[in-house]
Amino acid sequence: MKRISVLAFILMSGHAFAQQKINNSAFMHAPESVATDNNSYYIADIGEGGNPTKKDGNGIIFRMDKKGNGAVFAKGLDAPKGAFILHHTLFVADIDKVKGYDLSTGTQLYNINLAPATAFVNDITAINDTTLVVSATDVNKLFLVYPGKNQRVEELLYTTPIKGTNGVTYDARSKKLYVCGFGGNNKPDGQIGYIDMTATEKVFKPLTSRLGYYDGIALTTHDTQLIISDWVAFEKKGILLKLDLASGHITTLNEELIAGPADFTLDAAGAAIVPAMLEGNVLRYNISK
Template identity: 70%
Template sequence: MKQFPSLALTAASILLSSHTFAQQQLNKTAFMKAPESVAVYNNYYYIADIGEGGDPTKKDGNGIIFRMDKKGGSTIFAQGLDAPKGAFVLHHTLFVADVDKVKGYDLDNGKELYNIDLAPASIFLNDITALNDSTLAVSATDVNKIFLVHLGKNPRTEELVYTNPINGANGIVYDAKSKRLYVCGFGNDNKPDGQLGYIDMGAAEKTFTTLTGRLGYYDGLALTANRKTLIFSDWIAFEKKGVILELDLASGKITTLNKEGIAGPADFTLDAGDIITPEMMAGNVLKYSLKK
């Protein structure tokens, strides 16, 4: 059992939500073991499930990607993976981070199109986002790094060099207009000392700049369509205490959105204003409809 983290607070206040957050469990049956990430495409949710045991670095071949409709019915989209995480769709391809590889699957038929090996640089590749039509950014939680994956006929990888550490680099999302690569960290050595910040990808010397002094076990990260707000998740503890938070980029104000704790709010997605998040420790996928 982990203890609650000590939170370092800046002038940006932590407020209770003024919204009503309706929660719904989407899966009708207990078909998942340890869902870590969700991506949405053509009215389906693609769920990267680490598999029995929930070990994010173990090469055991029991990882599965499920395809679930919005009524909770599911089929197996791809199987035989090890510990898939970081589901992301680009060019009709579903990319996942699978231990030390980035894999890509054709969304029509589940055929594997990419299997890009980053070993031995990392054994805990985590989240994925796209910088452009041919470049992915992938977080590596175990080594506090971010790698760039250049797609094409002969894919190549490189480390993104930046100053200031990102403790347990995890959630990652890119804003092409501001050229900000937003990143949050899960922390190091089982400590909730992960930070939330960004890297200016347009700068000659790249630095990780924090946006708040609040620390946590940060996991999922998304930018809202209006580019004014970041949504991110904090496990708080390794039990049913997780929260989903909203950061106003202009004011720095942080709002807690959910009332009931979540058992492992991992890598969520936004779907037409709804937040679709795995509840990793309970084997569920939850939907939160934000109504003002």
């Protein structure tokens, strides 16, 4: 009985961290980010050729149902990346603009220009109902974007630069903005850390000495752990990391490596929905226990 119980535990553990491809056809080109309203997945796809900085008009946002069927939600973008849903609007980062789309109709509601301050806006999160935080990878900066009636953009000033500023997520309870970096000069020297948004002088404080090509970042349901994606290399070597905020301990979650784990999201069940950008798929990992 003991042997059977141990075997069952191993099988269940393997299943818990198994990789599942959730798109049922190859309709994507270079998916960089995914957001969900728990009914559908919204996938920001850079487009054919996968050039993240080219204004070529071939970027697409796909809406995919739970069965893995994809359809065009919005087209004519350039290289859409970070996707974030705030209320009933899907915001995406598109080279030097933040664009917003009505979830019901796909109608474009916002087109907020961040040029010439940046030409590589990357990820988006919200710190309240009226304020977005947008990362700018090319200039190692963060910007506050106010998409209301009086639209405006301002730089979020903080000390200790973040090389290749990339993934962002906000903890409303602790008022901490968690950020990870992709690194600089094609080196995997990005960091994982946070900024206390209540502080008068804002400082980026690293949470670990581990460096990497960090892309997506998300908080688990109880705000006790961070999940971070690390490309590791520009081939199928990517991993998902879990960082315990109390201990600082980091573990690798996946066994099968990912081809370009870009900006992911966690669904209502706590699973990570991860774009494999280099192979044009979206993967699901059951990471919660």
